[in-house]
Amino acid sequence: MIFSRMTRLAILGFSLFAASYGADLKNGEGKMDGGPMKIYKGQCYCASIHFEAKGEPLFTQYCHCNKCRLVASDSKNPADKKGYGFTAAYQTKNFEITKGKNKLISIVSNNSRLYLCSECKALIYGISEDPDKQEGIGINVNNFQFAEGIPTSFAPVRHTWYQNRIINLDDKLPKFKDTPKEQFGTGELYE
Numbered sequence: 001m002i003f004s005r006m007t008r009l010a011i012l013g014f015s016l017f018a019a020s021y022g023a024d025l026k027n028g029e030g031k032m033d034g035g036p037m038k039i040y041k042g043q044c045y046c047a048s049i050h051f052e053a054k055g056e057p058l059f060t061q062y063c064h065c066n067k068c069r070l071v072a073s074d075s076k077n078p079a080d081k082k083g084y085g086f087t088a089a090y091q092t093k094n095f096e097i098t099k100g101k102n103k104l105i106s107i108v109s110n111n112s113r114l115y116l117c118s119e120c121k122a123l124i125y126g127i128s129e130d131p132d133k134q135e136g137i138g139i140n141v142n143n144f145q146f147a148e149g150i151p152t153s154f155a156p157v158r159h160t161w162y163q164n165r166i167i168n169l170d171d172k173l174p175k176f177k178d179t180p181k182e183q184f185g186t187g188e189l190y191e
Ligand SMILES: [Zn+2]
Pocket: 044, 045, 046, 047, 048, 049, 117, 118, 119, 120, 121, 122
């Protein structure tokens, strides 16, 4: 059971989650040891669309790819204008649009369907177009409304597509030229 879940998550490119957060995975459903499962709420910049994510993210990462930048360039949210995307990986079943579903529009880019607010153009989430890879989604972290600042579970683990960056970032996170192997990339690190 656990093995099959880990295998499926690995197929989704979430094997890093399995390796680093194995304890949480065994607990299931993203629940942390002992405590009740947290609900993280968010909304787009114009508040037309509200959503909830159950439990902690599988991981979060910064992405410098052209797709992330292009999508963000239309957003009215200044937080989206940093020159790179900030995405939280969740299991799809733990994500729910709670208001404004009818305000969602979607575009397809690189085999991913990206859902945006039709009013403020903020990216809400993205999911693969491949039916076999729809167990996980990427949620735009900039829309979360954290009561007490960003939780440690949302600390990004890496930069992806750093070779396409428009801004240099001086942090200690691994900087992948494209993406890690578990996300179907070369796994090469930028020196
Ligand atoms: Zn909006």
